[in-house]
Amino acid sequence: MDRAESITTAVSTSEGSSHGPSIPRLPVEVCERIIDHVAAGWDTGYVVAKGEPHLTTLTSCALVCQDWYYLTWYHLRQRIHLRDRTDVLSLSKMLRAKPRLREVIEQVVISGGSPGERQPIRHLGTFAAMLAGKAPRLSRITIEDAEWTIGSVRMDDIGFLGVFSAIDVLCLYKVTLSSAAQLRHLVSALPRLSELWCVNVDCSQKQHVSPASLPLNYANLEYLDVRWVAPAVEDLFVQISRASRVRNLIFGVDGELDPSSAASRSQTLLDASSTSAETVELNIYPSSPVRDDAIDATVERHCNLSHHDHLWRLEIYLWHPFAEWLWIPHILSRIVSKHFQAMAVMLRLRTDHNAEDLDGLLTTVEQDDVLARLDSILQEKHFSGTIASRGVCIGIGHNGDYWTSGNTGMGPALRERYDRLDELVRRKMPHSHGRGILSTVPNFQEFYSWREDMDDIHRQSMQAEQKKPAGEDAHPLAEGPQGSAD
Incomplete structure (x- = not known):
């Protein structure tokens, strides 16, 4: 590493100290390799940098001493x-x-x-x-x-x-x-x-x-x-x-959605990408509640994916109080793409009201028939052989957990609520659970891992489709055990 300053060591004792045994010193080369390894894990592609674990570690290393500051200087820039x-x-x-x-x-x-x-x-x-x-x-x-x-x-x-x-x-x-x-x-x-x-x-x-x-x-x-x-x-x-x-469209839907309007700005943008979009992410922000008898017409005019013939993955993000949760079956039922393999619904909790929001969500999911309707739709013929193993994901998250892995950061009470949600999803979607296409995630980091898994499965299925003789199954990696890596 080119630097004018002489790098000594990050862990040392005074040269002339005669008080007690000397502490073993790490060679500077070892310190440098450790810091380089941490820096290699920093994915700068994420828009949200705050809290990224590798960046946080690098910043902490820079504050240890002058030597480590110089070892991290280039990485942090x-x-x-x-x-x-x-x-x-x-x-x-x-x-x-x-x-x-x-x-x-x-x-x-x-x-x-x-x-x-x-x-x-x-x-x-x-x-x-x-x-x-x-x-x-x-x-x-x-x-x-x-x-x-x-x-x-x-x-x-x-x-x-x-x-x-x-x-x-x-x-x-x-x-x-x-x-x-x-x-x-x-x-x-x-x-x-x-x-x-x-x-x-x-x-x-x-x-x-x-x-x-x-x-x-x-x-x-x-x-x-x-x-x-x-x-x-x-x-x-x-x-x-x-x-x-x-190929990839991320889109936000909010405002007053009039189910009686002939068209909408949101649907115009969705239709503009319909001939090429392979993945679509819908961020449905809370608006005035839509009457139950008007939901289908609202989805038809504002969130209709029936013309997206190349769609293979759909992600839907909902915010508290999750009134648009009732829209999910109406959105899914309109998908006709023969390439459709994965769908995720991420429910965003308020950062300071996780338990309260999750309690309300659990009550809603227990009482309504959304999961049962999803389960029924997923058994229809055009979904029967395309959905990937673990390809239907229901998850929770909030703005502070982008870098949280597994159940890290979840207290016992929140973890117990998440376990109840997992049990509810599997109990109310028995056919999908039996096919091995269900999964749940407790935070965004686990969701990103799910997305990477889906990308891998899709990539493998595309490679297999290119090699297969005409007439064979186009999705050999869909569903159950055959969708796993082994």
């Missing part, structure tokens, strides 16, 4: 946060002083000066112009807590972002745009962009976006995340979805 022009100038100076850092930076976060407040980001243009070509491994740019006012960032400066040839992910989170054209220019400046995330993005523009306003590289976009954005931004996503081959 894989992700750089720039809050103002001064931060950009400091980074530019640092890159000149430590050229090796150029090969380290993988993510840059650009935000306003105060966390949680949307403030101007004039330094976006400064960053693009000053650092173009100086971070060849930069693959992700995140803009958050920002207000992009007219004239605050020159479009010519945005063009410099094209020099960052490795950027394939752009995230906007809690951003206010002056017009959708700003987003279009930003996307167009990134030739290799394949993932576009927009969450809580407002826009002053009121008029619709025309097809002529599409980003130049729209055909490369395969992963779209559009949740709770302004109509002009949503219009841009609709145009992109229609003109490209979007």
Whole structure:
């Protein structure tokens, strides 16, 4: 590791100490290997960095002593946060002083000066112009807590972002745009962009976006995340979805859903991706309760997946008080894709009301017939041979458990409630349980593991389908024991 300072050791005693036996010292090479191993486990692809265990460990290592601070310095700069022009100038100076850092930076976060407040980001243009070509491994740019006012960032400066040839992910989170054209220019400046995330993005523009306003590289976009954005931004996503081959769509549904309306903005976006989307994630945020006799019509007009012929995995996220839990059978019953293998329903508890929310959920699930109806739908012919082993997942989670594994962090009372939910799911879905397609998860980390398992099963089934003679089962890894790894 190139560093001007001499690295001694992280665990030592004073050289001249004569009090008691000396403590064995770890060779610096061992300390360095341990820290490198921790850093290798840090998945910088996660949008949520706070609480990530490897990052937390690295940060703790940096505080042990001066020696360990230097051992962790480069690792901790894989992700750089720039809050103002001064931060950009400091980074530019640092890159000149430590050229090796150029090969380290993988993510840059650009935000306003105060966390949680949307403030101007004039330094976006400064960053693009000053650092173009100086971070060849930069693959992700995140803009958050920002207000992009007219004239605050020159479009010519945005063009410099094209020099960052490795950027394939752009995230906007809690951003206010002056017009959708700003987003279009930003996307167009990134030739290799394949993932576009927009969450809580407002826009002053009121008029619709025309097809002529599409980003130049729209055909490369395969992963779209559009949740709770302004109509002009949503219009841009609709145009992109229609003109490209979007494979993964994450989408937010909220607001007043009128079951009598002829169409909806949410359904328009879903339909725009219907010919190509393979995975869909629906985030259904609580709105005014829908009458039981109007649920089917509401789903038909706002969450209808009947035209998604390539869909193989569906994820549905519900928030307390889980009124939309009753929608799940109506959503599932409309799926006709012959490739459908997996579905998850994640119920998001309030962080400070886990037990209370779970008690209410248990009462609801015990009293209603949602699970029984799901069980019946899953026995229909077009689902009988496609669902993967453990392919139907019911789980709970909250915003504070992204990095919690297994039952870690669950007290005895919460664990007992989760066990009751697991028992309820299996008891009320006996046919699916008997087929081995059911699973439950107690937190988001376990859910991510489930998703990875489903990805593996889908990948194997696609490989098997490519090799199989015509007429054989297209899903040899679906269901039961044959869906396991052995």
